[in-house]
Amino acid sequence: MMKTNQENNEVIMKLDRRAFIKSAAASSAIATAAAIFPGISFAEWKKQEGASGMITWKKAPCRFCGTGCGVLIGVSGDRAVAVKGDPNCSVNKGLCCVKGYHSVQALYGKDRLTKAKVRRNGEMVEVPIKEALDIIAAKMKDTMAKHGKDSVAMYGSGQWTIPDGYVASKLFKGCLGTNNLEANARLCMSSAVTGFMTSFGIDEPMGCYEDIDYANVFVTWGNNMAEMHPVLFSRMLANRKRRNNVEIIDFATRTTRTSQAADRSILFRPQTDLAVANAICYEIIHNNWVNWDFLNTHVSFHKGKTDIGYGTEDHFAFTDKEEPINFEEYKKFLEDYTPEKVEKISGVSARDIKYMASLYGDPTKKVTSFWCMGMNQHTRGTWIQNLVYNIHLLTGKISTPGNSPFSLTGQPSACGTVREVGTLTHALPHGGVANEHDREMAAKIWDVPVSNIDPKPTYHTVEMFRALDRGDIKFMWIQVTNPMVTMPNLNRYRQGALKDDRFIVVSEVYPTPTTDVADVILPAAMWVEQEGMFGNSERRTQHFAQIVPPPGEAMSDTWQLIEVARRLGFEKQFPWSEEEHIGKIWEEYRRFHEGPKHNMAPYTVLLERPGVMWPFVDGKETRWRFNPKHDPACTNGKDFDFYGKADNKAWIWARPYEPAAESPDAEYNxxxxxxxxxxxxxxxxxxxxxxxxxxxxxxxxxxxxxxxxxxxxxxxxxxxxxxxxxxxxxxxxxxxxxxxxxxxxxxxxxxxxxxxxxxxxLDAFCPISKQPDYKKCAVRLEKA
Amino acid sequence: MPIFSYLVIPKAGAIDTLHAELTALPWCEIIPADNKEIVILVTDTPDAATEKKLQERLKELDSLQSMSMTFGHNDEDQPGKQRGDYEA
Amino acid sequence: MKKAADKIGKRTLALAALCLLGVGGLDLAMAAPDIPHTFDAGGEKIFRSYNATPQEYMAADSGNRNLMGFYELRQYPGSPPRIPHAVAQSFSEQPDNCLSCHAKGGYNAELDRFVPVTPHPENELCTQCHVPQRQEGLFVETNWQSINPPKLGRSFLAGSPPPIPHSLQLRENCIPCHTGPAAVTEIRVEHSSRGNCRQCHVPVISTDPRLEFVRKQ
Missing domain, CATH: 2.40.40.20 (Barwin-like endoglucanases)
Structure with a gap:
């Protein structure tokens, strides 16, 4: 039986009151004990010391995955003591997962880094943080003077707040003039970006989480959502239970908790999702399930280079070359991918391929495809994204509620910071370094000479760590990420980082294998110990205030960068006061995205709401892009406007199946x-x-x-x-x-x-996105 | 719903047993001291009958030397409070 | 007091209508061949019975069972419970007889209560583990002692979801014991509308030793 809100509140108040009385009972006992036994100590009691027993609740996005759940953080005194789901946040509607509910405990590990440390004679020595920042600035200046501007690099993260990434981009690209700026999101979602850019000409999903409430069919492409995006997954389950016309197909290489919950679990051999996606398209055309009105008006056909390599060698370079084709050529291309042929490649029965095609092809069913790392961490990551978009484009199942090819992200601000701010070597907050107009815009907003911004991208992440190993890069500053656990082919890159004349700065909250290789460790403020914003998978920007103070000398990544920038002589570009800097940075950054295609909400609106979706135009969020009923950027007067591409069309790509970089053989089986x-x-x-x-x-x-x-x-x-x-x-x-x-x-x-x-x-990657494939390499096993 | 706190002193050498026994009891929370053989016990029972039963069980503990109450609170003693408020 | 009894009476009647609904069967997914359904502690059953059990049934509450009664039937936390009701001598002890009530749940008019649902209906030889009590009294008095059952409310933070304190072996399916009118009142969930229980509740077995993480450099 449901309790009313009022009843619930009464229960909660009673519980709060009881907790308070119990806390008073314990305090009184401790006071008595201390009077009778001087010097007595109760370590366990410390967890409540300084807490009043009363809780106030403050909003924030969750610290962990890219779902971007709204949480309310319970604060008592100056400590975060509890978490609940934010009922006002449409992402999760008051529900979290086990990580979210316990997220505040991650602030209070005993080995939290609270002091700066510098390596002296091989030992890490504590120093005041100001001294560490002096050392970093001096080392950067010195390294650039000796080895050129491209010998210093910054490696950030999709867990950077938006201001973190923005000041990093401004400092490195605008002021220092090097494009040596990358983020771990390269390892996590750059194939999603290149997929969007090649198919639609503009990044990030057209749909939103609300699609879950409308779709009839969910296909999870190599995506164990039950564990990795559990809040969205349980929303799917609740829909399936409530509506009776919902089915879930798990299409994966391994049987998981998602397979358990699915109506159907279909397994494919690694890498052959390319072939199966093409076979689904073959079936759709073969059975004439094509949405011709949509296709004729809104889609054009293209092909690119094939046999494109895997990037396992240093200095690997690749540029795709697009050629237009027509529908007949595309259809002919698909003849290699009949279900029967693909059954042999993929291990998926022709029956199952036809079944999946029939779900996508059924005009009465709304279909949402979800994917994340399975398709992103893929040596043909860009291609597989193109191919899944092809399915949705052939059937016209896109940009309407419930019809949604949906690329999920893994980090809380992979979209907000890395994709939107553009903290990758080729990118700027708007557009890319190679584009003159984009460089001019950046130089104007940043108040730097346009000649400062180098038009040539330098190193993507894997190549950046190779350059560090080779010695082309001598100085690297790493924030909010742990590459000495996450880099593929890790031995090489750890040895590179440890070489004698390399200088590694790590901003961290706990000791990790990455701080183990550091020459300077900066203690960082974590999550709600600072003000900031994240951007989640559905184009939602989520602000959080500073809710608790950082421990010791810990400092936000944004402020660390500002301090160093000022020491390098860029006071003019980094003029903000500590109290106001986040709001000021946001308003400056927002200028890059003006216009109906990407307008961001003002700071004051972000403060009020548990997240705002962009494009935010005339006070309204855009839930479905390219659809004129929802998206004010549509201007062509038709039922859809794919305005990302110059031809105002979405692009279908003929992309073949090519094998993985390394497949099992007789030795590594x-x-x-x-x-x-x-x-x-x-x-x-x-x-x-x-x-x-x-x-x-x-x-x-x-x-x-x-x-x-x-x-x-x-x-x-x-x-x-x-x-x-x-x-x-x-x-x-x-x-x-x-x-x-x-x-x-x-x-x-x-x-x-x-x-x-x-x-x-293996450090093989998609030649287009440069994202490594963590899902496929060959090994052998021994009983140890 | 009574809440009490006590300083509990174990019999010689029985501190570990006392910890275990108190931890296992319903309605009880303990805060052990780090450097003295003393345990703080906070009890929180839903009603008088349970409270009585609990007190009896506490008295039966072999490892327990003595208990002294340091705090007591009972909602039912509050003036103006309706009985049965918390029966939901 | 009488009023309260009336209320319960009415509620029971209303719930009786639910007996037709009951917990859904365990049709297993069309999973890939060669993959055992028992992986992940058999958690597939949670999704199946969540999906097949009507929301009305899951949300219903009779207050028939409480934790004291629950442990009364067990010799130690996690032991198979005794059969608490009479079992006719003519009872064939064929699984169909137990499972006709205990697989699906619902209202039993004879006992005037809702039937608890077994979390493991695939084990059909019920009497392998569950026996009725045919007489009172012991052969010889016993010195048997056990540990106390896991305490309730063992959340790590105020308001955070409590972890699963018991082993999942034979209790892998949360739905039968923690939802529905026959759920044990103290451990019944109020929020059965989303079926991915392990999204919030993870096993931290209260009797297992804790592993400490030590960084090595």
Missing amino acids: FWLNTGRVIEHFHTGSMTRRVPVLHQAMPSSYVELNPEDAAGLGVINGEMVKIISRRGSVTMPASINGRGVPPRGMVFVPFFDESYLINEVT
């Missing part, structure tokens, strides 16, 4: 697939310090198919050595655990720094 689990975010440096999450998932493991385990003679928990051409790691086996890989594949979660699986993975 297993696929290695890596990923996450629900309890831990990324490298676990935060979530492993949350008691409930660590206790629920204390260490990593290698998942084996039960028959492979039997063949190897290992049972659950026994140690298995995983060996690739690059390295090896020995870890416990998990059989019929959280997920089950098919025969011939193993899966390893990468959160555990005690088992560095990325010493085994």
Whole structure:
């Protein structure tokens, strides 16, 4: 029976009151004990010290994944003590996942970094933070003088706040004049960006989470949403239960919790999603399920280069060349992808391919496709995005409620900071460095000479770490990310970072394998210890105030950058006061996005709401882009306007199936697939310090198919050595655990720094997006 | 709904047993001291009958030397408070 | 007091109508061949029974069972409970007989209560583990002692979702015990509308030793 809100509030008030009385009871006992036994100490009591027992609630977006749930943080005294879902936030409507509910505990790990440290004679020595900032500025100046401006680099993150990324871009691209600025989102969603850019000419999803409430069919493409985007997934489940006309198809390489919940679990061999997507298009055309009105008006056809390589060698370069084709040529291209032919490549039965095609092709069904790392971390990542868009474009199932090809992100501000601010080597807050008009706009807003901005991109992430290894880069500043756990082919890049004349600065909140290689460690403010904004997967910008103070000398990444910029002589470009800088930075940044295609909400609006979607035009958010009923940027007078491309059309691409960079062979006979689990975010440096999450998932493991385990003679928990051409790691086996890989594949979660699986993975990447493939390389196994 | 707190002193050598026994009891929370063999016990029971039962069980603990109350609160004693408010 | 009883009586009647609904069967997904359904602690059952059980049934509450009664039937936390009701001598002990009530739940007029649903209906030899009590009294008095059951409200933060304190073995499906009119009142959830229970509740077994993480450099 539902309780009314009032009743609920009464219950909560009673509970608050009881908690308060209990806290008073304990305090009184402690006071008595202290009077009787001088010097008595109660360590456990410290968790409540300074807390009044009363809680006030402040809004913020969750710290972890790209879903962008609204949370309310309970504050008592100057400490965050509780979390609840924000009922006013349309993303999650008051529900969080286990990470979100315990997120504030990540602020209070005992080994929090609170003082700056500098390496002196091989030892890390504590210094005042001002001294550390002096050292960083001097080192940057010195390195640039000796080795040129492109010898210094910054490596940031999709967990940067928007102001963090914005000041980094302004300092490096605008003031220092180097394009050596990258972010870990390159490892996470750059294929999504190139997918959007090649198919639509403008980045980020056309739809929004509300699509979940309208769709009849959900297809999860290599996407274990039940664990990685659980709040969106349970919204799907609730819809399926409520509406009776909803089905969920899990299309993946491994059986997971999402497969358990799905109506149908269809497995494909790694990399062959390319072939299956083409086969679905073949079927749609073959059965004449094409939406001809839509196709004729809104779609044009294109092809690009093939046999495009894998980027495993240094200095690898690739530029795609687009050629227009016509529908007949596209149709002919698809003849290699009949369901029967693709069954042989993919292991997916022709029956299942036809079944999937029939769901997309059924004009009475609204279809939403979801994907994330499975399609992004893919040596043909850009292509597979193009191919899934093809399916939606052939059937016209796009940009309307429930019809949505939806690219999810993994980090809280991969979209907001990295994609929108453009903290990648080729990008600017608006457009790219190669474009003269974009450089002029940036120079004007940044108040720097336009000649400062180098028109040539330098290094994407993998190449940047190679350049560090080679010595082309001598200085690197790393913020909010842990590359010494996450870089593929990790051994090479760790050894590179440790070389003698390399200087590594790491801004962090906890000791990690990356702080282990640092020459300077800056203690960073974390999440709500600073003011900032994140941008989630559905174009939603979410502001949070500083809710609790940072510990010790910890300082926000934004302010660290401003301090260094001023020491380098850029006071004019970084003039803001500490009190006002976030609002001022936001209003300056917003100028880059003026216009109906990307207008951002003003600062004052962000303060009030639990997130605002862009384009924000005339006080209204845009839920479905390219659809004139919802999107004020549409001007062509038709039922859709794909205004990202010059021909006002969405592009269908003929992209073939090409094999993975490294496939199992006689010697290395297993696929290695890596990923996450629900309890831990990324490298676990935060979530492993949350008691409930660590206790629920204390260490990593290698998942084996039960028959492979039997063949190897290992049972659950026994140690298995995983060996690739690059390295090896020995870890416990998990059989019929959280997920089950098919025969011939193993899966390893990468959160555990005690088992560095990325010493085994391969640094091959998509030649277009330069995003590495963490899902496919060849390994062999030994019982250890 | 009574809430009480006590200083609890174990019998010699029985501090660990006392911890275990108190932790296992319903309605009880403990805060052990780090450097003295003393435990703070906070009890929070829903009604008088449960409270009585709990007190009896506390008295039966072999590991317990003595208990002294440091705080007591009972909503039912509050003037003007309606009985049965918290029966929901 | 009488008024309260009336209220419960009415509620029971209203709930009785729900007996036709009951917990849904466990049609397993058309999963890939060769993949055992038992992986991930058999959690597939949560999704299946969530999807198949009408929301009205999950949300219903009879107050028939409480935790004290629940543990009364068990020798230690996690032991198979005794059968608390009479079982006719003629009872064939065939699984159909138990499962006709305990697979689906619903209202039993004879006992005037809602039937608890088993979380593991695929184990059909019920009497392998569950036995009725045929007489009172012991053969010899026992010194048996057990540990106390997991405490309630073991959230890590005020208001945060409590972890799952018990092992999932044979109790992998949350829906039967924690939702519906036969749920144990103290552990019944008020928020059964979303079916991904493990999104918020993760197992932290109260009796398991805690592992400490130590960084090595």
